[in-house]
Amino acid sequence: MSTITFSVTATITQFLLEATQKQSTFEQWVPKGYDAYIIELTMAYSPFGATYVDLFENVNEVISYEAKEHWKDYVSCYYRQLWAKVRSGIGPSQDLMGLWDHVRNRNIQPVYTKNPEALDQPCVDINKQLHHERDLAVEKIQPKMSFPKSDKKVIAVGAFPAEYWDIFPALHWFRFDYARFADALRKQKQGLAIIGICGSESLKLQKIPAECRAVCYQQSVLVDIKKKDHLIPFSGDYPTLVSRIKEQKPGTPLVPEGEPYSGYNNRYWVRQEYSVDEPVWRNGNIVFCDGWVLPQYLIRDGYLEVN
Numbered sequence: 001m002s003t004i005t006f007s008v009t010a011t012i013t014q015f016l017l018e019a020t021q022k023q024s025t026f027e028q029w030v031p032k033g034y035d036a037y038i039i040e041l042t043m044a045y046s047p048f049g050a051t052y053v054d055l056f057e058n059v060n061e062v063i064s065y066e067a068k069e070h071w072k073d074y075v076s077c078y079y080r081q082l083w084a085k086v087r088s089g090i091g092p093s094q095d096l097m098g099l100w101d102h103v104r105n106r107n108i109q110p111v112y113t114k115n116p117e118a119l120d121q122p123c124v125d126i127n128k129q130l131h132h133e134r135d136l137a138v139e140k141i142q143p144k145m146s147f148p149k150s151d152k153k154v155i156a157v158g159a160f161p162a163e164y165w166d167i168f169p170a171l172h173w174f175r176f177d178y179a180r181f182a183d184a185l186r187k188q189k190q191g192l193a194i195i196g197i198c199g200s201e202s203l204k205l206q207k208i209p210a211e212c213r214a215v216c217y218q219q220s221v222l223v224d225i226k227k228k229d230h231l232i233p234f235s236g237d238y239p240t241l242v243s244r245i246k247e248q249k250p251g252t253p254l255v256p257e258g259e260p261y262s263g264y265n266n267r268y269w270v271r272q273e274y275s276v277d278e279p280v281w282r283n284g285n286i287v288f289c290d291g292w293v294l295p296q297y298l299i300r301d302g303y304l305e306v307n
Contacts, residue, residue, distance in 0.1 A: 017269040018250045020051035030143035031166060045075055047241040050099045058107045058137040065112045098238040109137040150306040157181035158196025160217055161294050167306060214286045219274060226275045232258040268293055
């Protein structure tokens with residue numbers, strides 16, 4: 001079996017909707033300095049996943065070997081189960097698979113997983129071994145994003161945008177050990193503390209020292225805050241929502257307030273979960289981010305100082 005080796009590979013998740021409007025815009029937000037880039041899309045047939053797929057003519061689609069003969073039905077069932085878990089559902093006539101043809105109107109390279117044996121195409125066997133990786137779909141891009149660099153002393157915990165590593169190379173990450181993170185805050189003088197997402201609304205931290213600046217992505221660890229209620233079923237359709245993302249300026253409301261996806265109705269088009277007016281606000285020495293707000297935005301808008 002052949003092997004492809006890249007000296008440096010960047011994995012890009014769905015980082016911001018603004019970048020999906022066209023490939024040149026996308027390239028403005030891709031960091032320079034890597035040999036290869038991997039974009040992971042958890043839900044390619046959702047309106048937001050589809051906007052990323054639109055950027056490329058050749059894509060790889062990871063498909064379960066067991067579901068390969070009924071893949072469309074499998075995806076449809078997955079979405080219905082997903083919608084059933086949220087308070088507000090879909091309209092009675094909502095077509096959850098309304099983007100199926102839209103997404104597949106390009107060259108799709110299937111990558112089957114959990115195969116009992118190697119196939120004559122890209123696949124992953126039951127031993128998690130990748131085969132025929134040289135046949136994976138690849139497209140060339142020209143990354144344009146460059147970052148300011150700082151030697152500031154930074155500590156971080158939880159999940160936060162990976163761009164902080166590019167800006168602060170000496171960043172020390174405590175993973176999800178909030179107790180050790182809090183201890184470091186008390187004992188050492190820090191230039192910046194990044195409080196990432198932990199997924200627990202019950203976790204609390206004591207007050208951040210006044211001499212330390214902090215960026216907090218998990219507001220509930222420091223303040224009592226109420227989550228948004230989405231009570232109205234989605235009244236639109238997926239293709240229209242995709243067109244709105246592609247054609248409108250960031251900050252344009254995407255759907256009526258109260259509907260699913262209305263959490264993206266803010267100036268950064270990031271998903272807000274809490275009942276606050278702004279996705280970013282400052283309280284003393286702490287900048288709160290309700291959503292996956294990239295540090296580039298915080299620097300641009302004066303919330304984060306690099307030097």
